[in-house]
Amino acid sequence: MFEMLKARFFQGYRTGKFPPAAPNLPDHFCGRPQVEAHADIEAARALCPTHAWCEKAGAPAIDTGKCIFCGKCAACGVTFTREYRMAAMTREKLFADASPYTPEEQLDRGIRKMCGHSLKIRQVSAGGCAACELDFNVLNTLAWDMGRFGIQAVASPRHADAILVTGPVSRNMLLALKKTYEAMPKPCWVIASGACAVSGGIYAESPDVAGPVDKILPVDLYVPGCPPHPAVLLEALLRFIGRM
Amino acid sequence: MMDFLMLDNGAACAVNAIPCVEMAEFRAALIDGVTKQNCRVSAFCALDINSEKRLLAVLLDSALKKLKLLSSKVGTAYPALTCDAPAFHWFEREIWEEHKILPEGHRWLKPIRFSAPDAEIGVTDYFTLQGEAAHEVAVGPVHAGVIEPGHFRFQCMGEDVHFLEIELGYQCRGVEKLLSGGPDVKTLHLIETAAGDSSIAAALNYCAIAETMNHVEVPPRAVALRTLALELERIANHIGDLGALAGDVAFLPTSSFCGRIRGDFLNMTAKLCGNRFGRNFVIPGGVRFDLDDAGIAELQKKVLQGEKELFHALGLMFDAPSVLDRLENTGVVTAETAREIGMVGVAARASGVALDVRRDLNCDDFIPETVRGGDVLSRALVRKKELVHSLDVVKRLLAELPSGEVQTPCPATLTASTLGIHLVEAWRGELCHLVLTDENGKIRYVKIVDPSFHNWFGLAMALRGQQISDFPICNKSFNLSYCGHDL
Structure with missing residues (x-):
């Protein structure tokens, strides 16, 4: 046990300061x-x-x-x-033109009240390249630690407040996605994360694709990116539950 | 056999130069190559050449450091190769599913990804067991963790798993079909997202083919930066896998530390190009961004720091008897099995089979890292050893980055009626891309063979005689790609 304490000391406290500090984004980062x-x-x-x-x-x-x-x-x-801060609750808000941009605020008081301190997410991977899932998983590591905001990935849709769907929804995942959604107690929310889930992305025209997600389920939060940077996704989730 | 066309890695040949022999000769040459000459199957596919349907095989001969190509005309059926050389079994199922060409005598013919428009995924015949102690456990496609979808059926006798059947195809989104008709603005992005955790390796393959066809020489600095990115990809993924293994045996210190350290290495890739998975970095002719001296210094510092913390975190895990006890002798795949079913990469090397594209095709002085046990522990140890090697490569490249340009202009077109092929040792194992162009230089056909394609059956073999509770660590120790397989 003493060894483990020493190890803990050696590795240090490494959870990022975001939020409230600004996230550490790479030099070549492409934002909105x-x-x-x-x-x-x-x-x-x-x-x-x-x-x-x-x-x-x-x-x-x-x-x-x-x-x-x-x-x-x-x-x-x-x-x-x-x-x-690119995510939006309405699809049109994702259109970026020349005008100044302010992120969309969560106006639904119900969501703030029900999920503001606890959001349980069931992730469903549906035909993507796995990068979106990997960078959602990263929010669970101690570098990002989404648990400190009460956000947690859960195993069963029965325990979930929201499903976070990644991928363009392959035809072969259509039924499983619908069943997962139906298994969630209502009210529940749907998050489409990554270009594929939001619009089909690079796979939009494939005959093997049944999506995007909002063709199948009512989407409450759209998160752009290929894949969304962990900071983009964490900010999106926090804003969605009224914490940003 | 003199009939094979011998190619170097990354070479291209005119479509008409691909030798076409009678089926009996074709079969004999392939069976001889795989069972006697120590070749492995890098690709085996059906395609249209000069308006006739042909089977094309690409064998990798590590003794000659060559790719050996051979083709044969085929009708609606041919005698299966699988019965004589089991390494062909998954390929033959794929060809049957996609082209309706029947490999006669194949003993386990069923779809591998349910890609036909009328296919109903998961609805098929499964192996079943009968008897008092027999029972079946079905898992997926949606799993408990945040991972990709796949369906697993465990056929158990009492506590023991007699057989695990793995049903894939849920991630099938038609990558290869979308690629035909290119090259266009989408091509490289489709290539990069076939398996999102191996984007650099995949882009390297496609760009090498495009560069060969256009006779473009990549500047030395770009070659070095590409290798740097490839090794960073390998490092990040190996760290993630070791951390996840620690997590699955509930050894939380290493699991937590590795989760964070993996992120640090992904951020180094992002330092190169802005994207943590290296998207849009490798382009035909070179790389998109140069790395300035300040960037080099920053990366050097971070690599040293990361290395120190990584081996400290791994030391905790590999020194803990409770961890070793759980990993040792779990999920054993023997060298004989690994060779016979055609396993590649980390999983094969952990069974003592020394195969690695870096040595087998590219250079002489590379020594593959092998371990003999074939169990979960061996697969973890191979990764640990490769981390040492990759970190050395990264440090050396950063210290001695050649000067000069990072791009040579490369046309966005390809040569007409040409076949290009390139393999790279991605972090999981060998990744093969084969590109065939039509008479207008458009892509007629792309074949992607992900290392996972070779290895999924290895996972099924690893589970034999184990318990269901061993599945998570066996699965993690392989960490195969669903999307790379399903395409």
Whole structure:
């Protein structure tokens, strides 16, 4: 036991300061994009692997639910900011144009009241590449420790307040996803995490895909990214339960 | 056999140069190669060449350091190879599922990923046991932890697992089909996301093929940065696996420390390119971002710090008798079995089978890390040894990074009517990409063989005679990819 205490001392206390401190993001991090006035939309459209360009109030915008943040359109007058507070509760809020951005607030008092101090999540992996799952798992490590906010991944949908779905929902996972949702006590919430879950991402046009998630279940929280950086996902969950 | 076409790793050949022989000769050459010449099956697939359906085999001959290609015309059926060389069994099931070509005499013919539009996943014949003590336990596709979906059926006699049947396909999203018609803006992203934890390895394979076809030489600095990224990928995943093993035997100190240290190494990959999984870093012709001197110094510091903390954390686990007792002699796969069913990578090396693309195709002085036990402990020890090696490579590369450019312009097109093939030793084992182009230089066919494709049956073998409670640590010790298999 003495050895373990020594080990604990050697390894130190390493849980990140985020939040409330700003997260430590890499230099080349691609956050929420901003379409500049001089942007060459046609050139950017041709480079985009997921057809993420759309219109918002008549102006060109990037649907960050489709965007995989490859950053190629940065050469065409799109600025990838360091804004990591990208998640939204409505799909349209994910459209990024030239206008200033403020993250969407959780207005549902019920969610704040019921989940503000305890959110139990059942994760369902449905046809993705496993990177989204891996970076959700990371929130469980002591570097991020989502447990300190009462957020926990649970084994059974019967114990869950929310399911967090990753992947474009392969046809082969459709039934299992529906059954998992049905097994959850209501009210419950659905979180679509990662470009595949939000929009199908790079797999949107595959005949083997039945998604995206909001074609199958009512989605309450969309988290962009390929995969979402742990800071993006943790911020999303905290804002969703009214803690940010 | 003189009939084989010999290729170096990463070489390309004209489609018409692929030798095509009679089926009897084809079978004899392959069976001889695998059972007598110590070759392994790197790819075996059905494809259209000059408007005729052919079976194409790619064997890896480590003695010659060559890939050996051979093809044969095929109709709707042919005598199965599996009966003579079991390493073909999963490949033959795949070909049967995708092309309806019947391998006659195959004793276990059923879909491996339920990819047909009318297939109903999980609805199939399973092995069953009869008798008073026989019972069946079914698990998945949705598991208790945060992991990918798969269905497992344990056929038990009393407490003992007699046989584990693994049913996959839940992650099937049509990667290979989506790739045909390229190269286009999506191609590299599809390649990178076939298995999201091996993005660097996969991108390296595709880029090597594209570079060969376009006769592009990658600058030395880019080669070094690519190797750096590949080793960081290996390090992060091996640390994650060892931490997860510790977690599964309830040894929390190592589990907690490794979870965090793995993140530190993922962040080093993110330092290179902004993404923790190395997405968009490797591109045809080089790498997307250079690393400046300040970046090198920062990484050097972090690697040293991470290394110190890592081996401290691993020391706790490998010194604890309670951990060793749980890992030792659990889930044994013998060298003979591993060889026979065609296992690769970490799992094969843990059974004492020294195969590694780094030695078998690429360079002479690399010595694969092997352990003889074949049990969970051996698979953990192989990872620990490889961590030492990979950390040395990373430190050496950072100290001696060549100067110069990091990109050579590479056209986004491919050569017409050409077959390109490249293998890389990804962290799980050998990853093979085969790209066939049509007469317009468009991708007609891509075959991805993930190491997990070779190894899933190894996990089933490891469970024989074990108890269901041994499954989590056996599974973790292999840590195979569902999405890389299902594609």
